[in-house]
Amino acid sequence: MTTETAADKTTATETKALRQTEGLLRNLGLVGVLVVLVIIGIVTRPELYGDATWVRTNVFTILQQASAIGVVTVGMTFVIIGGGIDLSVGAIIAIAGVWSTTVATQSYGAAGMIFTALVVGIVVGLINGILISYGRLVPFIATLAMMVAARGLAAQISGKQTQVSGNATINGIATTKILGIPLLVVILAVVVAAGWVLLNRTTFGRRTVAVGGNPEAARLAGINVRRHTVLLYALSGLCCGLAAIMLTSQATSAQAAMANLYELDAIAAAIIGGTLLSGGRGTIVGALFGVLVFSTITNLFAINNLSTEVQNMVKGAIIVAAVLVQQFRYRSLTQLLKR
Amino acid sequence: MTTANARPPTPAQPTSATPPPDAALPLDAAPALDQAPALDAAPALDQTPALDAAPAPDPTPPPDPIPPPDPAPPPIHDGHPADPVNPDPDPGPENRPVVLQLTDVVKTFPGVRALDGVQLEVRAGEVHCLLGQNGAGKSTLIKVLAGVHLADEGSISWLGEPFAPTSPQAAMRAGIATIYQELDLVDELSVAENAFLGHEPHLLGFNRRRLMAYETKKILTRLGHPEIAARRLVRTLPAAGKQVVSMARALSHDARLIVMDEPSAVLAHDEVANLFRIIRELTAQGIAVIYISHRLEEIREIGDRVTVLKDGRTTAANLPARGTPTRDLVSRMTGRTIEYVFPQRTAGRQEHDQPLLEVADLTREGEFADVSLNVHKGEIVGIAGLVGSGRSELLETIFGARRADSGTVTVRGRRVTSVGAAVKAGIGMAPEERKSQALLLDEPVYRNMTLASFAGFAHVGFTNTAGEKAAAGAVADQLELRPRDVARPVRTLSGGNQQKVVVGRWLLGGTRLLLLDEPTRGVDVGARAELYQVIHDLAAGGVGVLLVSSEVPEVLGLSDRVLVMREGRMVHEAPAAELDEATVLDLVMAGSLLEGEPA
Numbered sequence: 001m002t003t004e005t006a007a008d009k010t011t012a013t014e015t016k017a018l019r020q021t022e023g024l025l026r027n028l029g030l031v032g033v034l035v036v037l038v039i040i041g042i043v044t045r046p047e048l049y050g051d052a053t054w055v056r057t058n059v060f061t062i063l064q065q066a067s068a069i070g071v072v073t074v075g076m077t078f079v080i081i082g083g084g085i086d087l088s089v090g091a092i093i094a095i096a097g098v099w100s101t102t103v104a105t106q107s108y109g110a111a112g113m114i115f116t117a118l119v120v121g122i123v124v125g126l127i128n129g130i131l132i133s134y135g136r137l138v139p140f141i142a143t144l145a146m147m148v149a150a151r152g153l154a155a156q157i158s159g160k161q162t163q164v165s166g167n168a169t170i171n172g173i174a175t176t177k178i179l180g181i182p183l184l185v186v187i188l189a190v191v192v193a194a195g196w197v198l199l200n201r202t203t204f205g206r207r208t209v210a211v212g213g214n215p216e217a218a219r220l221a222g223i224n225v226r227r228h229t230v231l232l233y234a235l236s237g238l239c240c241g242l243a244a245i246m247l248t249s250q251a252t253s254a255q256a257a258m259a260n261l262y263e264l265d266a267i268a269a270a271i272i273g274g275t276l277l278s279g280g281r282g283t284i285v286g287a288l289f290g291v292l293v294f295s296t297i298t299n300l301f302a303i304n305n306l307s308t309e310v311q312n313m314v315k316g317a318i319i320v321a322a323v324l325v326q327q328f329r330y331r332s333l334t335q336l337l338k339r
Numbered sequence: 340m341t342t343a344n345a346r347p348p349t350p351a352q353p354t355s356a357t358p359p360p361d362a363a364l365p366l367d368a369a370p371a372l373d374q375a376p377a378l379d380a381a382p383a384l385d386q387t388p389a390l391d392a393a394p395a396p397d398p399t400p401p402p403d404p405i406p407p408p409d410p411a412p413p414p415i416h417d418g419h420p421a422d423p424v425n426p427d428p429d430p431g432p433e434n435r436p437v438v439l440q441l442t443d444v445v446k447t448f449p450g451v452r453a454l455d456g457v458q459l460e461v462r463a464g465e466v467h468c469l470l471g472q473n474g475a476g477k478s479t480l481i482k483v484l485a486g487v488h489l490a491d492e493g494s495i496s497w498l499g500e501p502f503a504p505t506s507p508q509a510a511m512r513a514g515i516a517t518i519y520q521e522l523d524l525v526d527e528l529s530v531a532e533n534a535f536l537g538h539e540p541h542l543l544g545f546n547r548r549r550l551m552a553y554e555t556k557k558i559l560t561r562l563g564h565p566e567i568a569a570r571r572l573v574r575t576l577p578a579a580g581k582q583v584v585s586m587a588r589a590l591s592h593d594a595r596l597i598v599m600d601e602p603s604a605v606l607a608h609d610e611v612a613n614l615f616r617i618i619r620e621l622t623a624q625g626i627a628v629i630y631i632s633h634r635l636e637e638i639r640e641i642g643d644r645v646t647v648l649k650d651g652r653t654t655a656a657n658l659p660a661r662g663t664p665t666r667d668l669v670s671r672m673t674g675r676t677i678e679y680v681f682p683q684r685t686a687g688r689q690e691h692d693q694p695l696l697e698v699a700d701l702t703r704e705g706e707f708a709d710v711s712l713n714v715h716k717g718e719i720v721g722i723a724g725l726v727g728s729g730r731s732e733l734l735e736t737i738f739g740a741r742r743a744d745s746g747t748v749t750v751r752g753r754r755v756t757s758v759g760a761a762v763k764a765g766i767g768m769a770p771e772e773r774k775s776q777a778l779l780l781d782e783p784v785y786r787n788m789t790l791a792s793f794a795g796f797a798h799v800g801f802t803n804t805a806g807e808k809a810a811a812g813a814v815a816d817q818l819e820l821r822p823r824d825v826a827r828p829v830r831t832l833s834g835g836n837q838q839k840v841v842v843g844r845w846l847l848g849g850t851r852l853l854l855l856d857e858p859t860r861g862v863d864v865g866a867r868a869e870l871y872q873v874i875h876d877l878a879a880g881g882v883g884v885l886l887v888s889s890e891v892p893e894v895l896g897l898s899d900r901v902l903v904m905r906e907g908r909m910v911h912e913a914p915a916a917e918l919d920e921a922t923v924l925d926l927v928m929a930g931s932l933l934e935g936e937p938a
Contacts, residue, residue, distance in 0.1 A: 203797045210790060213779040220740060220770055220777065221791040221844065222762030281781060 029325060030273065030289035033318070037296045044304050058299065060182055064174075066295040067184040068093075068243040068250070069265050070288060074195040075239030076266040077287040081199070082232040083212035083279030084139040088128060089240050090262035091150035096120040096244035097254035098154040101163040110169035117248075118241040124150060125237020129230030147263065155256035162255040165248055173249035184246055191242070196284045208232065213280025268315070269294060272322035293318065435462040438627050439484075439515075439596060444493035446479055446651075453479040454490070455651035461596065466618060466628045468638045468660055471648035472672050472891065472924070477631055480648070481598055484629075485517040486510035498595070508537070516589030517598040520605070522581050524573050531555035531569040534587040558587045561624075562617050579610040586617065597621065598629040603637055604727055615641050633725055633928045635665060647671040666921070673891075673920040681896035682872045693752065695852050695883040696766075698737060701746035706732040707907035710746070714852060714883040719874065721898030721915065722887045723923050729907040730887040731771050734854050737761075737885070738768045750852060762791055767845025769838065771856040771887075777841045778829050785811035785825040787840050792848040814843040818873055835859075835866020842873060853877060855886040859893065871897060891923045903927060 042049045049055060072089050079086045099105065100117040108116075124146065131142040165171055176183040199205035207228050210218040219225045243262075248254045269290030275282030294315060301311040439461040446454035454476050461467045471477050482488045483495075486504030495502045497513060504510035510517070524533050531548075532539070534555045540547045552569040559567050564583050567576070573584055582602060589597045599618075603611045618628055618641055632638060638645060642660030646653055647668065655671045694713035701710045707729035714720045724730040735741045737748050739761040748755045750764040761768075770776035778787055788811040789796065796803040796810070811825045818839040822832075829840055838858060845853055858874070859867045874897060878884055888894050894901055895915050903911040903926045911926050 201802055202800050203794050203802055204800065206786070206793050206802055209782065209786075210779060213782060214775070214777075216776045217778055217790065219758060220738070220768060222759050223790075224759060280779065 030286065030293060030322075033293050033322075034289070034296060037293070037300055041300050041303065044300075048303060058303075060185065062292070062295050062299045063185045063188065064182050064250075065298065066291045067182075067188040068246040068259070069262060069269070069295070070188045070291045071191045071239050071243045071246065072236075072259075072262055073266040073269045073287045073291050074191050074284060075236035076263075077195070077270045077273070077275055077282050077284055078199065078208055079139075079232050079236045080267070080270050080275050080277060081212045081279060081282040082208045082229065083215060084132065084229065084232065085143065085267065085277075086125075086128065086233060086236045087140065087143040087263045088124070088146035088150055089236060089266055090259040091147045091154070092121055092124045092237055092240035093244045093247065093259035093262060094154040094254075094256050095124065095150045095157070096241045097248050097258050098158045098163060098256055100244065101165050101248060101254040102157065106165070106167055110167050113165075113167060113170055113248075114245055117244045118238060121237040121239070121241025121244065122234050123237070125234040125240070126230060128237070129233030132233065133226035133229045151256060158254075158256050160256060162253050164253045170245065170249050171252045173246065174252075184250070187242070187246065191239070192284060192288050199284055204231075209280060211279075265291075265294060268319050272319055274326060290322075435464050437461070438463050438498055440494075440496045442494045442496075444480075444483065444490045444495060446483060446488055446490050453651055454483070456493070456653070457648065457651065458653040458656050459646055460657060461627050461629060463595070463627050464622045464625045465643040466622055466630050466641050466660075468642035468645045469629060469631045469648065470638065470645055470668060470672060475648040475672070476651040477648055478600070479651070481517060481519075481600055481629075481631070484510065484515055484596075484598055486515075511592050511594075514593060514595040515598065516592055516594035516596070518582070518585045518589065518600065518602060520600045520602075522585050524581055524584060526574040527572065529570050529572055530559075530567055530576070530584050530587070533573050533584050534558065534569075534591045536588065538592070554591070555587060558590045559583070561590065561620070562586055563620055564617075578605040579607075579613065582606070582614065583617070586621075594626065596627045596629065598631075600631050601633065602630070603632055603634060611637065635668065635928055649673075665925075669921045669924055673924060682868075682875050695751060696737070696885065697747075697749040699747045699749070701733070701736060701748065702744050703729075703732060703736055703741060704744050705907075707736075707904075710904075710909055712885075712902055712909070712912075714885050716851075716883055717878050717881045718900065719878050719884040719886065719898045720900050720902065721894035722885070722902045722904050723891055723894045723927055724887070724889070724904035725927055726889055728904045728927075730904050731856050733904070734768065734856050734885070734887055735770070738766060738854055740768075762848065765849065765851035766854065767791070767848060767850035767852070768854040769841045769845070769856060769858060771860070773834070773837055773841060773861070777844075778837060780830040781828050783826045784815070784820070784829055784832070784840055787829050788814060788825070788843045788847055791844050795848075810847055811843070814846050815839075817846070818843055819869060833866065835862040835870065838862055838866075838870060839873070842870070846877075850882065852883045852885070855884060857888055858886060859888070859890075891920050891927065895920060895923065 048058075072093070076086055076089060096117040099120045100113040105113055105116050128143055128146055131137045131146075132139050135142070173183055178186050199208065207218070207223055210221070210223055211225050211228050211232075215225050243259070244254070247258055251258070270282065270287045271277060271290070272293065273283060273286030273288070273290035275287060297311060297314060297318070301308070437460055439459065441457055441459040444454055444457040444459075445452070457476065457480055459467075459469075459480070469477050469480070479488060483490050484504075486507045486509050489503060489505060497515070502513065504513060504515070507517075525536065528536070531552045531554075535551050540550050540554070555569040556565070559565055559569070562583055564580075567580060567583060573581060576584065582605070586597065602614055606614060615637075618630070622628060630638070630642060639661055645655070645658045645660050645663065645668065647655040647658070649672055655667075658668070694715050695718075696712075696714040698710060698712050702708045710733055712720065722730050722733070732741060736743050737755075739748070739755050739757045739759075742756070750761070750766060753760075753764055755761045755764055755766065774780060779790070785808045786793070789807045793802055793807060796806045808825055812823075814820075815823055815825055820836055820839050820843070829837055832840065842853070842855075842858075855874070859870055862870060874884060874886070886894070886897065895918060898915045901911075901913060901915045901918055901923065902909050903923060905927060
């Protein structure tokens with residue numbers, strides 16, 4: 001008996017080490033991809049990378065480009081871990097952006113615009129969640145319908161016109177720096193940190209994993225699965241509202257076609273960050289790295305003046321490669337643990 | 340169950356032809372059951388009834404080259420069933436050639452010896468019934484015949500040749516068709532497409548739909564159901580019709596042996612009569628049928644001979660289906676087994692004015708009706724019943740996971756109608772399907788244990804992982820969880836330890852009433868005894884327990900009071916001490932013992 005417990009202890013520490021290694025490996029893999037991308041940049045444009053100021057500016061450019069989609073990806077990661085999918089994020093951004101930049105809304109000032117964008121995002125998310133939870137629609141279908149409908153409404157509200165933001169505070173968000181760091185990047189950092197805490201340190205996060213990992217078990221443990229599902233889509237909507245303001249600020253305008261195909265980028269980033277599409281497992285940090293990989297690729301192609309077509313092909317290949325690698329690693333690790 | 344083929348034979352454990360009833364008792368170190376086989380629940384087994392005890396079939400070497408009577412398609416009886424009342428003008432079953440012979444077949448799974456020396460002899464054109472309790476090995480035996488599992492030891496001969504199918508397709512090709520209880524049909528395909536699924540007649544890759552429809556029509560006519568259209572979607576057929584399609588599929592493969600696993604379970608009474616008519620048609624054509632059912636009266640009506648399994652062994656072979664007294668059949672199925680070693684009950688129910696749980700006239704349409712019961716503090720109440728008797732549905736309804744059509748569930752004076760309310764009122768449930776209904780397999784043990792209570796550990800929404808781990812660790816010690824590491828993913832634990840995690844979840848929540856649905860399913864012998872001890876300890880601590888099990892000895896051995904459920908109704912209630920296994924089994928299987936029987 002005593003020998004057995006001793007043996008247990010050694011395996012316990014072993015498995016713990018293995019599990020930590022798994023988390024590290026996953027993020028290390030993505031960091032590795034980032035490093036490779038930077039090296040490619042250095043090799044192709046050595047003259048640019050020789051200039052320290054340019055490098056600094058370029059890093060912030062990449063992070064700024066990643067900021068809005070990064071915020072959306074955090075919300076998307078929660079939805080996917082919770083066993084769902086949100087195809088309507090781009091459309092929610094569009095309607096939130098358009099609604100918050102109408103002449104009427106702009107008359108309430110910056111606070112009114114921000115409030116409007118966030119509330120519109122939350123409300124559309126709630127509608128998604130209620131349709132899925134209580135209307136029992138498949139998430140794919142419900143959010144697909146919302147993706148079409150919300151863009152339609154955004155076009156209706158804006159009259160298919162680009163709505164210019166005349167609000168200096170809103171427009172200033174994109175140009176403000178805090179301690180030399182762009183405010184948009186700070187917002188992204190805050191959202192990622194909050195998302196990490198929410199997922200890993202709160203009951204909300206625990207419920208999310210339970211609901212996505214095994215909804216029946218969660219239900220039979222007394223968790224209100226339906227209500228939680230609604231909250232997850234509302235959270236995603238909130239992130240979209242925030243992203244709408246960030247994008248409006250960057251462009252000093254909003255229009256019905258803004259944030260086109262953001263849903264695909266956000267899903268892809270979450271997936272290559274190690275989030276399981278079937279739910280129950282995922283990380284915020286991984287999702288952030290996923291976003292950074294994509295925006296770095298975009299940047300790399302931009303500084304080399306290459307076409308977006310090639311860029312999209314590379315993106316596709318990276319998604320497939322990342323998922324393949326993860327599947328392989330996950331299988332071998334579970335086998336090690338099972339031993 | 341899932342682990343299929345190709346397990347190397349276990350190191351030689353020579354199964355003698357006639358194994359002593361309980362060969363090796365002291366199996367492994369299950370703690371807390373030092374007291375020897377104390378309980379001896381079954382008075383029936385010890386004095387083995389006198390009828391021919393030979394467990395092995397007579398080893399008459401079948402010299403006949405065994406051609407089944409007529410390989411050519413028999414004449415089609417159009418329309419009128421060929422006089423089902425007198426089945427055969429041909430020589431009695433004993434003179435027909437043996438088609439299938441199993442000798443000392445053994446199949447082991449990790450921790451379980453599912454088949455431990457099975458003998459079976461099936462003759463052409465007979466209905467051979469397999470009888471045995473849940474866990475006796477019937478399902479495993481079927482799967483060995485169907486090519487799902489490969490036998491570890493022993494020999495199987497089929498039509499005089501050694502037979503070891505490595506895949507379901509191989510078994511099908513050899514002429515053995517299996518009709519499982521949950522019919523494996525594709526709802527969205529037509530009758531003909533289902534009948535010929537996997538071997539559609541084709542020409543250059545194009546399905547010959549008309550030929551297929553024609554052949555299907557012929558087979559359906561042969562089965563006496565020409566009215567079923569070959570083009571009809573299987574989805575639109577009633578259960579009985581689907582069963583006919585399953586049989587048509589068997590015939591489309593030219594099956595010479597059809598194994599039917601509880602075919603009557605899904606059928607209404609008059610549909611059963613029709614099923615029997617079809618079976619008689621098949622046997623008249625020389626096809627052998629292995630028929631599994633828990634209903635003795637059916638076996639008497641349709642069966643020719645009976646083989647009884649218990650604990651993976653043949654306890655009686657080739658009994659005449661009609662002539663054998665019920666008492667003898669039941670006694671062959673029952674008896675204390677090494678799997679059930681129950682701890683001595685230390686404390687009984689604690690009397691209180693008010694029961695912990697009161698269920699009044701609970702009804703769910705089509706599942707169960709007018710169920711009333713109560714559970715007191717510290718009492719263990721067991722529900723015995725077959726799969727499909729409505730017991731799991733009843734438990735889930737009590738827990739609030741299903742909505743009752745009428746009736747009430749009251750826990751300590753409060754009505755319970757939802758899972759949330761049930762958990763708040765102090766009810767916990769360990770559901771039937773551990774993996775799909777209870778566990779987050781990739782999450783660590785402690786998070787699974789605190790799944791119902793983590794909010795209680797949390798401070799303003801922030802989880803308290805350290806506190807959870809400590810509490811889970813304490814419960815793990817109490818339940819002797821192995822390995823004791825609470826940070827390990829639940830997936831890596833054995834079935835018994837996974838079940839401990841589920842039970843531990845409710846201990847952490849301070850549960851007063853525990854609902855256990857098949858608590859020892861998929862749990863090996865040693866862990867079973869530990870779980871029994873856990874359940875007793877809980878009751879001794881004042882927790883009320885309501886448990887459901889299809890294993891009668893388990894219900895009897897664990898419970899203070901036993902309720903018997905059959906077809907959605909409570910048919911009997913008595914203290915466990917006043918019941919024996921045979922009585923309960925008989926009540927569960929439609930009360931044939933109480934009716935007239937051949938003496």
